[in-house]
Amino acid sequence: MSELLIMNTTMTPILNVQNLTLGYTNANGRLVSVLRNINLQVAPGEALGLVGESGCGKSTLALAMMAFLRTGSQVQNGSIHFHDQDLFALKPKSLQSLRGGRIGLIPQNAGQSLTPTLKIGAQLHEALHLHSDLPRSQWHQRAIELLQQVRLPSPEAMLDRYPHQLSGGQQQRVAVAMALAGQPELLVLDEPTTGLDVTTQAHILELLRTLRQELGMAMVFVSHDLGAVARVCERIAVMYAGEVIEQGSSREVLLQPTHPYTRALLNAIPRLDTKGLPPSLPGYPPKVGSVTQGCAFASRCSHVQPTCHTDDAPLTNLSAHQVRCHFAGELHNTPATSKVITLPVQRSKEPLLRLEQVQISYHRPGLMDALLHRPAPIATVDGIDLQLKKGETLALVGESGSGKSTIMRAISGIHSARTGEIRLNQDDLNRPVEQRSKALKRRVQMIFQNPDASLNPRHTVFEILQQPLRLYFGLNHDASREKATELLSLVRLAPHYLDRLPGQLSGGEKQRVAIARCFAGDPDLILCDEVTSALDVSVQAAVLKLLKELQQQRGVTYLFIAHDLAVVKAIADQVAVLYQGRLCQVGPVDEVFSGHHHPYTRTLLNAVLEPDPDHQPVIQGEDSPEQHPPARGCAYQRRCSLAEPRCKEQTPPWQQDGNNRIRCHLNLSKLATLIDRPQLIKTANG
Structure with missing residues (x-):
């Protein structure tokens, strides 16, 4: 095969991948190639993006750049040089000092990579001990400097916290600080923003851009998010089936x-x-x-x-x-064309799900609270009024901590509302799931974000589907097998998948099985909790189309949680914008996203990324919203630059703009300025 190599003629590369072919021995004892004839270079201070579908070899190649090979893997041909060192020829001790030192790694899920039982300070001290020459007496000061470098507030106090006391964005910043402890020349980032909300993602990407400029680090950025890659990287390598099939400047690859x-x-x-x-x-x-x-x-x-x-x-x-x-x-020389798919959906005029003045709190008063007459803390979620019609999709959007999952847990029966009504037609849902009838449990089903965590790895697909069929309909083995085959056909999977284990499926196939299990109960309402956030763009498109087709065929209703506003635009009919557990805006998705905006809605829309190197998101505020809403007034008052004195004291009224409802003291003409003047929103520096 011909070599695929782009030379940087301006400087000597810091990383040079030459003719790399990497394979592993399969169950039949045959050596098969997972990477084939890879040729890549990364110059000092340059950022290279690796993109492609799950299983294309992105992460395998990125880890190979640190000379890390999975068990059973071997280099069949080629080499990887870091400066003049052949990484695969280094002895274990030399590799150990290189990894985490001159070559740093930022993993996908910072929450899982941080030790939950160790304070942040202890984890940074460990990184400094392993990857720096500083004496112990200087670790504390250097740890503070690292947290300042990643723009974390109150670094002294942050050192004394545990990971669970930090937001997702703060955890990711700590992971970046730990990677910087060894003062790396090359930083490998494996899906560093997956699972983060839109504003937190924008802040993390801006941090990475700034650090690269300040420290002169080179970066290899692995992601299925082409918008994130466009924001960070000058060059992109597109991978498919273990090969690099297109490579060049971000502008050329993404725009042409x-x-x-x-x-x-x-x-x-x-x-x-x-x-x-x-x-x-x-x-x-x-x-x-x-x-x-x-x-x-x-x-x-x-x-x-x-x-x-x-x-x-x-x-x-x-x-x-x-x-x-x-x-x-x-x-x-032929312009790329794009198209969209529009599927008609029949909707009822009658509401299926109603939430009226719902208030939810995680606080449970104890004996001392009663004896000392302590006032109850501010409710996590308050004043929620929503209606969802049969055959319709309502999306809940907002940053992490905005109350989306809390509302979904109350509807599912995992957590009960303190006050208010939650009804499915005439059935009361404001009760724990164990107190609901079997018929009511069947009517409300849930699809989780991560199918790996929701599918039993020891059960076959048939056993997974058989459980709800037996529970809700009492089907025997043969009837369950027949029905399970129909369910797989519904989600475009062949019958032979029935005998496979989840570990033998791709990410998209696992999510299809999770959807099939959900439909096994013939539900009326399906709660979709970030069902596409961990999927690559091609699988995401297939899952969205599948959900829409099933809604068209079955008349099912979706409550959809998503961080990606473009996904919401594609699948939702109605959207509700939440901040600190309070509704800011509710209405048809087209009107909410293109008409008058609440200042917070505009903040979210401004932060959306596009697969275009020229696109400049508008970033405002901090990536870690307040822990608690204010006791009175508008929930968004602390972050809104248009806030007036009354915003701090009075609950804002609802205003009607067609079918679009906005909860704000500012009148519609004032809010209209946000459409063309996003600079009115506060910047990160206030």
């Missing part, structure tokens, strides 16, 4: 994509300025080692020709990037 796969990935991204669902990629990526000749993308490509199946795709040099495709020259 050439390879059909790159174009398909970009088309699968939902956009705020587009109505409808983005198209998903047909088919699935090939199994590791299954493609021995021809183009690995041929079976899914709309431009495929017979030669694509038999001949390896040649390397084509274009203006500022290179593409591995038989028709690269032809496609490069």
Whole structure:
């Protein structure tokens, strides 16, 4: 195969991957290649983005850049040099000092990478002990400096906290500080913003951009979020089936994509300025080692020709990037086209779900509270009035800690509301799930964010689906098997998946099984808790289309929690914006996102990223909202630059703008200025 290599002619690369082929031994004892003929360079101070679907080899390549190979893996050909050191030739002791020192790693989930039983100070001291030459007497001061470097407030107090006492954004900043302890020249980031809300993500990405400028670090940024990559990286390498199939400047790759796969990935991204669902990629990526000749993308490509199946795709040099495709020259001069999918949905006029003046608190008064007449703390969620019609999708949006999941837990029966009504038609939902009838439990089902945590790894797909079928309908083994086959067909999975374990499925397949299990109860209301946040863009598009098709066929109703506002725009009919457990704005998604905005709604919309290097998100405030809402007045008063004295004392009224309701003291004409003047919102420096 031809080499795919972009040379940086201005300086010697800090990292040089040459002809790397990496494989592992499968269950049959055959050595199969998971990475093939990789050629990449990273210059000092440069940021390179690795993008592609799950299983394409991004994380495997990133970890190989630290000379980390999974058990059973081996280098079949090629090398990786860090400066003049061949990483795979280094002895274990040399590698140990290199990792975490000159090469740092920021993992995907900071909450899981931090030790829950150790204070932040102790964990930073450990990083300094392992990866710096500082004497113990200087660790404390250096730890403070590291927290200041990542822009964490009150670093002295932060050192004395445990990870669970920090927000998601603060935990991620601590992970960055720990990676900086060894003063790395190269930072490897593996999906560092997955799971973060839109404003926190924007702050973390801005922090990474700033640190790279200040410290001159090079970065390798692994992500399925092309908007995040566009914000951080100058160059992008697109991977598919273990190969780099397109590589070049971010501007060329994102604004003038050439390879059909790159174009398909970009088309699968939902956009705020587009109505409808983005198209998903047909088919699935090939199994590791299954493609021995021809183009690995041929079976899914709309431009495929017979030669694509038999001949390896040649390397084509274009203006500022290179593409591995038989028709690269032809496609490069053909504008990429995009389309959206619109599916009609029949909706009832009668509300299925009603929440009236719902107040939720996690505080449980004790004996001393009663004896000392202590006032109850401010409720976590208060004053929630929402209606959801049958066959409709309502999205709850807001930063982490805004009360979205708290409301969903109350509807599901995991947590009860203190006051107010929650009704499904005439059935009272404001009771613990164990006090609900079997029929009522069946009517309300939930799809969780992470199918790995919600699917029993020791049960086959059939056993997973059989449980609700037996519980709700009393089906025997044979009837359950027949019904389970129908459910898999519903989510576009073949019958042979029934005998597989979750560990034998891809991320998208696991989520389809979770959806099938949810529909096994024939529910009326489905609670969707960040069901696409951990999926790559192509799988996300397929899952969104599947959910919409099932809603069309079954008339099911969705309550949808999401951080990605573009996903909300694609799937939701109504949207409710929450801040500190209080509603700010409620209405049809088109009116809320394009009409008059509450100042907080505008903050969220300003922070949305686009897969465009020229897009500049407007970042405001801190990435860690207040822990508690104010005792009175507007919940958003502390962060709103348009706040007036009455905002601190009086609860804002609801204003009607068509079907769009906004809760704000400012009149609609004043709020209209936010559409064209986002600078009215506070900046990070106040």
